[in-house]
Amino acid sequence: MGSVVLVLRLALADARRHRTQAAMLLLAVTVATATMAIGLSLHGVSDALYAQTRAATAGPDVVVLSGESGPEVSAALASLTDRADVVAHHGPYRIVYADLTTRDSVSSPVVVHGFAETPNAVNRPLVTAGRWVRPGGTVLERGFAVALGVDVGDRVTIAGRSYPVVGIAVTAATSIYPWGAQIGPYGGPSDYTGLAWMTRSDARALAASRRLPVTTAIDLRLRDPAAAETFRHTVADDHPVRVVRSTFRSWQFTAHHDKVILRNAQPIMVIGGWLLGFLAVSGVATLAAGRVAEQTRRAGLLKAVGAGPGLIAAVLLTEYLGAALAGDALGLTIARLAMPAVAAPTASRIGDAEPTVTAVIAATVLAVAVAVLSTLGPTLRAMRTATVPALAASAHQPRRRPRLNALSALLPTPLLLGLRLTARRPGRAVLQACSTATTVVAITALLAVHAQRERGYGLDGSTALPNLRGLHDRRLMIAITVLLIALAIVNILTFTWTTAMEARATMAIVRTLGATPGQVAAGLSAAQLLPSLPGAVLGVPLGFLMYLSFRVGNTIPPRLSWMAGVALATLVVTAALTVLPARLAARRSVAATLSAETA
Amino acid sequence: MNRSGAVLRARGLVKHYGRGQSLVRAVDEVDLEVPEGQTLAVMGPSGCGKSTLLHLLGGLERPTAGEVWVAGRRIDTLGERALARMRRRSVGFVFQAFHLVEELSAAENVELPALLAGHSPREARRRAGLLLERVGLAGRARHLPSRLSGGQRQRVAIARALVNDPLVVLADEPTGNLDTAATLDVLRIFEDLRAAGQTLVIVTHDERVAATADRLVSMRDGMFVDDTRLAAAQPRGLGGLGGLLGLEG
Numbered sequence: 001m002g003s004v005v006l007v008l009r010l011a012l013a014d015a016r017r018h019r020t021q022a023a024m025l026l027l028a029v030t031v032a033t034a035t036m037a038i039g040l041s042l043h044g045v046s047d048a049l050y051a052q053t054r055a056a057t058a059g060p061d062v063v064v065l066s067g068e069s070g071p072e073v074s075a076a077l078a079s080l081t082d083r084a085d086v087v088a089h090h091g092p093y094r095i096v097y098a099d100l101t102t103r104d105s106v107s108s109p110v111v112v113h114g115f116a117e118t119p120n121a122v123n124r125p126l127v128t129a130g131r132w133v134r135p136g137g138t139v140l141e142r143g144f145a146v147a148l149g150v151d152v153g154d155r156v157t158i159a160g161r162s163y164p165v166v167g168i169a170v171t172a173a174t175s176i177y178p179w180g181a182q183i184g185p186y187g188g189p190s191d192y193t194g195l196a197w198m199t200r201s202d203a204r205a206l207a208a209s210r211r212l213p214v215t216t217a218i219d220l221r222l223r224d225p226a227a228a229e230t231f232r233h234t235v236a237d238d239h240p241v242r243v244v245r246s247t248f249r250s251w252q253f254t255a256h257h258d259k260v261i262l263r264n265a266q267p268i269m270v271i272g273g274w275l276l277g278f279l280a281v282s283g284v285a286t287l288a289a290g291r292v293a294e295q296t297r298r299a300g301l302l303k304a305v306g307a308g309p310g311l312i313a314a315v316l317l318t319e320y321l322g323a324a325l326a327g328d329a330l331g332l333t334i335a336r337l338a339m340p341a342v343a344a345p346t347a348s349r350i351g352d353a354e355p356t357v358t359a360v361i362a363a364t365v366l367a368v369a370v371a372v373l374s375t376l377g378p379t380l381r382a383m384r385t386a387t388v389p390a391l392a393a394s395a396h397q398p399r400r401r402p403r404l405n406a407l408s409a410l411l412p413t414p415l416l417l418g419l420r421l422t423a424r425r426p427g428r429a430v431l432q433a434c435s436t437a438t439t440v441v442a443i444t445a446l447l448a449v450h451a452q453r454e455r456g457y458g459l460d461g462s463t464a465l466p467n468l469r470g471l472h473d474r475r476l477m478i479a480i481t482v483l484l485i486a487l488a489i490v491n492i493l494t495f496t497w498t499t500a501m502e503a504r505a506t507m508a509i510v511r512t513l514g515a516t517p518g519q520v521a522a523g524l525s526a527a528q529l530l531p532s533l534p535g536a537v538l539g540v541p542l543g544f545l546m547y548l549s550f551r552v553g554n555t556i557p558p559r560l561s562w563m564a565g566v567a568l569a570t571l572v573v574t575a576a577l578t579v580l581p582a583r584l585a586a587r588r589s590v591a592a593t594l595s596a597e598t599a
Numbered sequence: 600m601n602r603s604g605a606v607l608r609a610r611g612l613v614k615h616y617g618r619g620q621s622l623v624r625a626v627d628e629v630d631l632e633v634p635e636g637q638t639l640a641v642m643g644p645s646g647c648g649k650s651t652l653l654h655l656l657g658g659l660e661r662p663t664a665g666e667v668w669v670a671g672r673r674i675d676t677l678g679e680r681a682l683a684r685m686r687r688r689s690v691g692f693v694f695q696a697f698h699l700v701e702e703l704s705a706a707e708n709v710e711l712p713a714l715l716a717g718h719s720p721r722e723a724r725r726r727a728g729l730l731l732e733r734v735g736l737a738g739r740a741r742h743l744p745s746r747l748s749g750g751q752r753q754r755v756a757i758a759r760a761l762v763n764d765p766l767v768v769l770a771d772e773p774t775g776n777l778d779t780a781a782t783l784d785v786l787r788i789f790e791d792l793r794a795a796g797q798t799l800v801i802v803t804h805d806e807r808v809a810a811t812a813d814r815l816v817s818m819r820d821g822m823f824v825d826d827t828r829l830a831a832a833q834p835r836g837l838g839g840l841g842g843l844l845g846l847e848g
Contacts, residue, residue: 399702400702400703400704400743401702402704402707402741405703405704405707406720409710409714409720409723410720413714413715416714420702420703423702424702505698506700506701508698509698509699509700510700510711510715511659511683511686512657512659512686512692512698513686513687513692513711513712513715513759514683514684514686514687514688514712514715514716514763515683515715516679516680516683516684517679517680517683518679518680519683519715587679589659589660590659590660591651591654591659591660594659594694594696594698595650
């Protein structure tokens with residue numbers, strides 16, 4: 001117990017001394033774990049939202065739809081209710097295919113379900129605003145209403161007839177908006193379509209007024225809901241339903257179809273989470289490397305007073321682990337809050353969305369990995385160093401690179417210094433290059449997404465009603481890219497400052513030999529820019545490749561000038577960000593630095 | 600050089616650290632002139648302000664008050680860039696802790712100030728080669744500092760200080776970290792420099808080092824308490840060290 005208290009006290013004291021570093025670790029881990037938890041939870045959350053909506057709306061186990069209408073079709077569908085495995089039903093009911101126009105002239109295809117004014121035993125849409133259908137009024141599916149910007153009390157025109165919107169409702173019988181039509185007119189393919197309800201007589205009148213296409217459907221509840229997927233195979237080939245060319249939609253199919261809108265969202269979030277995790281490891285590892293001499297001296301001090309390897313490892317790791325786990329908890333909280341918006345881009349489902357257990361475990365593993373991966377090296381080094389050398393530990397001595405030194409001698413002073421500083425820490429240069437590449441990959445992929453033409457959800461693909469899936473993907477890409485850029489900025493500042501601190505003695509010596517503060521600052525900036533250059537150049541094709549790996553169908557490449565601009569702008573921003581820490585470091589007193597190094 | 604022929608001149612030089620009760624007068628109203636070719640030793644107890652004086656003379660620190668002139672040019676009012684240029688051309692530093700760049704070889708360390716001064720890599724290499732030969736380290740040119748003894752490191756540092764043929768070399772406890780044999784090696788080099796007419800200011804605890812000087816200044820509590828001219832140990836040649844080492848032309 002005493003050891004635990006000691007470890008905690010030492011870790012807390014160290015965290016207090018390095019508040020900025022602890023805050024950076026917290027920020028990096030929070031961002032990475034939140035993103036990853038959301039990404040990994042998306043499918044599970046989509047299933048959960050469907051299940052909650054299904055429970056609240058007495059969702060059917062199977063919906064059987066026929067592309068035709070008429071008494072024979074209704075009779076054929078109704079004959080399914082005689083089966084022993086069907087315990088309840090709703091319908092048959094009429095589905096009318098029409099166009100809907102709002103007062104703002106936004107038009108969309110719509111399917112109108114003709115329902116009773118009283119609640120059904122199966123498929124009982126949950127009214128979330130207003131009231132259920134009444135003669136002369138229509139109820140809109142919530143996802144559709146939100147996309148249209150229509151509320152209760154507004155009027156909409158369906159197939160040329162004006163109707164007041166008397167209510168907004170959700171149902172689990174159909175997929176989320178814009179897949180309200182499970183089949184198209186006459187059983188053909190369906191377009192992006194919204195869903196509305198009317199009374200049976202209103203639906204019949206609507207269909208008759210313009211000779212609109214009509215299909216028929218029946219909702220079934222089975223004795224064994226789990227058997228819904230195989231129900232259609234149990235219907236004999238000579239059953240009347242087969243004669244009227246029917247389509248079977250199980251609840252499992254509908255739940256799965258809900259995820260179509262998230263098809264790109266999950267990889268965007270998961271890959272984004274990994275990329276953010278990588279940037280977090282890069283930044284934190286650089287911070288840890290910058291403290292390696294201090295940590296080694298600390299380990300030596302602990303050894304000198306009798307601490308064993310286990311205690312030393314615990315002291316050195318606890319600070320980072322504690323910050324990482326705090327970041328994990330914060331990230332998971334943010335994920336929980338952001339989940340409904342990310343997992344349900346339409347308003348077609350109800351219920352609470354929480355990160356799944358798998359996602360919580362994965363995010364926590366990521367947080368621990370960030371802490372351990374970035375501190376294991378320095379910790380092992382500190383533990384392996386004998387007590388006396390540890391007490392006098394100085395920063396790791398870089399390797400000599402004669403060819404690079406000879407090459408740099410040909411360059412102007414800032415580049416000479418920059419190249420030699422880069423060569424001092426080749427591992428960090430690789431991290432810097434990867435960090436830049438990661439950012440450029442995200443920006444290029446975002447540009448590629450924006451370059452595509454998308455079919456809107458309005459009439460004939462009009463973008464008056466935006467493509468929610470594309471919009472959702474773009475929003476997520478923007479959010480991930482902004483987070484990546486934010487972490488990359490933190491990393492650039494960290495890399496520059498750590499490089500400056502590690503090289504402060506060398507830079508002070510160079511100043512005594514006649515280098516100006518400007519040359520030293522430019523050298524420190526150049527040390528960050530040199531590895532960023534290949535990172536930026538590589539990031540452009542990698543970003544486009546990443547985009548292509550998710551895209552299906554024809555792809556419009558973004559303009560070459562845009563991609564070149566991204567690489568150039570990244571380098572310019574990198575240079576600008578290095579200026580402040582580099583100038584601050586270059587202005588440190590030479591005499592004070594040399595005296596400190598001698599002491 | 601100014602009209603008096605002084606390479607280095609300080610008037611009313613003051614350097615304070617801290618404030619109020621924690622005020623430290625590291626250098627307190629010091630006047631100094633170092634003529635061309637003179638070897639000046641500055642002695643005194645630890646903390647008396649010797650190193651601070653050296654830093655002020657070399658433009659590494661700015662005085663709280665007073666003036667510093669190098670080769671007839673006032674430097675305490677110069678900006679950092681101008682100070683850096685002045686150091687490149689006019690001043691060479693030798694430190695007690697050597698302060699070599701650890702990842703550069705002996706030759707690369709010596710070349711560095713020449714490259715900073717704008718010499719071509721070939722010229723920088725030529726100068727480094729000559730100076731390393733002069734300090735007896737031609738065979739160690741490719742060695743990293745970590746593979747050299749303390750004395751050898753200090754000789755590399757001296758070679759580095761001389762590579763741009765400076766008007767004055769400022770040495771801060773150059774033998775402070777060395778054993779007797781290494782100290783003698785360094786003393787021999789300083790003797791050669793003195794004989795060649797190189798202006799030298801050496802801050803030291805070591806009386807053997809001070810004995811090689813033309814003039815000895817004693818410091819206490821930031822002030823000069825004694826200024827003694829010593830008998831010249833050996834006749835000196837004419838011209839700068841660059842001439843001696845064949846760096847000119």
